[in-house]
Amino acid sequence: MKEHKFVDVNEISMIYHTISGETKALDQLSFDVKKGEIVSIVGPSGCGKSTILSIIAGLLKPTSGEVFIDNKEVDGTNKKVGYMFQSDHLFPWRNIMANVLIGLEIQKKLSEESIARVSKLLDTYGLGDFKAHYPHQLSGGMRQRVALIRTLATEPDLLLLDEPFSALDYQSRLAVSDDIAKIIKSEEKTAIMVTHDIAEAISMSDRVILLSKRPATTKCIYDIQLTCEGADEFSPIKCREAPEFRHYFNKIWKELDVYVK
């Protein structure tokens, strides 16, 4: 069944060393993600969620264990992987178009064709009029959408989202998470999202992975099946109205609660 596992995280452990001691962040953690899935990782704060993404992205090397993406072992950064951060990290000295092209610039893939493709992405997702604007002229929600398009520009198959909405206010957060989940689905990407917002995790993802407190290990995995009404189009906001939503929420909340104390 290995073909089905697009991302295979296999018993990874991570120990951080400092002069004053060592901290075990991850302990024999395993999970896998199928192609086209959105999977959320939820856990108590400080349990090492971001560490997992850094390891999958190849920015950190796990102390033991291995990660496979598309059956290839991760060793250093990988062009198949796109990373999206908590804050947008747009460069204030570049306009929106130049910001979005930075990944292609670094991978030396700038061409008329790739520029046209990225330009079309901006048009499709409502940012077409702002290509010549500078980041400080855009709202937080718009900036986060620009950041997603910057990540999509290099055509990654796997997106890693590290609490991508936590810097936004509540209204924009709802709207942008809805937008971004739709974009990920319509571009047919696979995504792993770290969040501490249980509702966000349930509404956006196909599966939710719950981690224990540090050293983190997989506690339980929930398959999310929501009956979204009038679902001709996937929409996380509408999914929040599904009757099962509250049921999942309570279950995850209870599991988390034990460890919050």
Next chain:
Amino acid sequence: MLSKNKEVEHSNFSPSHLEFLKSVRQYKLKITLSQIGILVGFLLLWEIAARLAWIDTFFTSKPSSILLLIQDLSRDGSIFKHTGISVFEAIVGFVIGTILGTSIAILLWWSEFFAKVFDPYLVVLNALPKIALGPIIIIWAGAGMRGIIVTALTISLVVTILSTYNGFKEVDSEKVKMLQTFGATKLQILQKVVFPASIPNMINTMKINIGMSWIGVIVGEFLVSKAGLGYLIVYGGQVFRLDIVMAGVIILALATAIMYQLISKLESRFVKWR
């Protein structure tokens, strides 16, 4: 949300807003007039005090004779020669200091080991009053223009290295990480984020630097030269011609102010996005 274009808004200002703009303009005018007033008042008081012999012009000179002297010196062209030499020395010292300092800062950023090893040396060199090195530099680099430029360079270099390097280190590490996820090399990180993000800091460093270069030039000229504004000032002092000293200082003040303004222009050009 998106800030609207300012020109579009101009046409439909309310009367109260126009009133507000007017009061802002008047306030600014008041500041400018007061600034000019202080200068004119000071010069007038000086001139009157000198003419009515309240003060001894042997020690203070007076504005009219300083002006006459500047006129005389510009008629025979010597004022331009002295100013030109000093300006040239200051610019060469400044340019070499900026380029060399920035290059060394890049080197320190590139290798943390290197930076840690050189840290105590830089701290000591930074704390040392570089003017004390003047005589050594003059002996090593020669008692001419070369010695003066090296003095200017010595004074500005360490400050440039330290503040540029610190600026590099303050660049958001998350932005660097963002580029790394695209597979950026160290050179690309320098080129795409560290350097552009440090431009405002580097321009501030240049502003400090230009002052430092001038200190170096004047000190160097005090020590050795046969021409330049520093020479003019020292010469004036030695022969007790206070009008020469004052003329030198005034021209020096003008020259440094102009160079400072040029760098500010550079700033508004390069840091538009702020």
